Amino acid sequence: MNIWKAKVLTEVPFGHVLIVSGKVKPHPNKISLDLTDNVNAENESETVFLKIEANFREGQIIRSMFQPGEGWKQEEISKNWKCDGPKNPLVPGQCFTFRVAVLQRCFEIYVNDQLYGSFEFVKFPKQINFVRAYGDFEKITQFHHRMLFPLVFPRSLMCVDRVAFQSDVPRRYETGTVVAMECIAKGPPTTEFSICFQCNDTGRMILKFHVNFDKTTVSRSYQREDNSFASDDEETEGEFPFVRGKLFKIAFGIGDRSFLIAVNGQYFTYYNFPVRPFSISTLKCFTNDVGDFAVRSLEYHSDSPLLSRVEKLSII
Structure with missing residues (x-):
């Protein structure tokens, strides 16, 4: 059974929507999605506001909620509102999307x-x-938290092929925001992957963090106004902390003038913002034709002080 989790950046009020996409395993039993206040049930009890369970053996989707001291309640098992639709529209071996509007x-x-x-x-x-x-999915490929009312934010951004994972949030990253991700890259020695932060206004990459296992290099660059990447803008200094097939955790902190980056609990480097002003609320991860890149967890934080938190939040 795979488990994937994400910590939201902000509240999920009326007019917001949460979107989770992935791929079903070829021979699944169940896939569940929980909207909850705590995934560890430490210090305070866990409340599951909504549980969606796609049951493949029984061919149905069950909805329920959990409250401490009361247990599971309000279980609903009903057919799809679409009269001609299956009770469980998820198909083994195919991609799926859950979208929950508040x-x-x-x-x-x-x-x-x-x-x-x-x-x-x-x-x-x-x-x-x-x-x-959690359940019988191969990987999660998308997590979006969007504001639909009174204005749609962020707007949809065009994307190239080979997207391994993408996520956006309903407000721009403020100074002090940290994005922490548990990831794993698999594949042959020529595997590459990139973690990119995209400007909402222009669609250009403010930071392209590119890992090349064949050359054992980690480059940092940005997209110019003509949408090109120039070698003169690349920074490659630093060690190579990544191992193919081994889980790692990386954290990106938004400082006053630069990204602060830590890997596996250790400060890695910084990258000065190439342009100002800009607005980021979207990240996208890419891989090459031979690579297999997966995000196991995603956390958004917005506190301070920044540097110590970036290192701490990158500890697996």
Whole structure:
């Protein structure tokens, strides 16, 4: 069973939507998605505001919630709102998407971009802090937290092929924001991957963090106004802390003038912002034709002081 989790950057109020995409294993049993206040149940009890469970053996999707001291409740097992749709639209071996919109009285649930149903909540879930997926999926390829009302933010950005993972949040990264990711890169010695932060206004990459296992180099660069990458802008100094097939955790902190980057609990380097002003709320990860890159967890934080937190948040 795979487990994937994400910590949201901000609250998930009315008018927001959470989107999780991935790929189902060839012979699945269940895939579950939880919207919860705590994934570790430490210091405070865990509340699951919505649990969506796709059950392949029974061919249905179950919705429920969990409250401390009360257990699981409000279980709903009903057919797809689409009369001609299957009770479980997820297909073994195929990609899937859960989209959950927060309305005034209920969650509205979409499966593979089709309206599936709704789930009423007893009280408004103001403290959704984590999204957790677990079960028989190969990997999670997308996690978006978007604002739909009163304005759509961030807007959709065009993307090239070979996207391994992407995520965006409903406000721009402020100074002090840290993005921490547990990742693993597999493949032959010629495997490469990139972690990129994209400007909302122009669509250009403010930082392209590129790892080349064949050359054992880690380059940092940015996209110019003509959308090109120039070798004169590249920085490659530093050690090579990555191993193919081994889990690593990397954290990117937004400072006053630069990105601060740490890997596996150790400060790695910094990268000065190439242009100002800019607005980032989107990250995208790419790999080459032979590589296999997966994000196992994703955390957004917005506290200070920055440097000590970047190193701490990159500890596996």
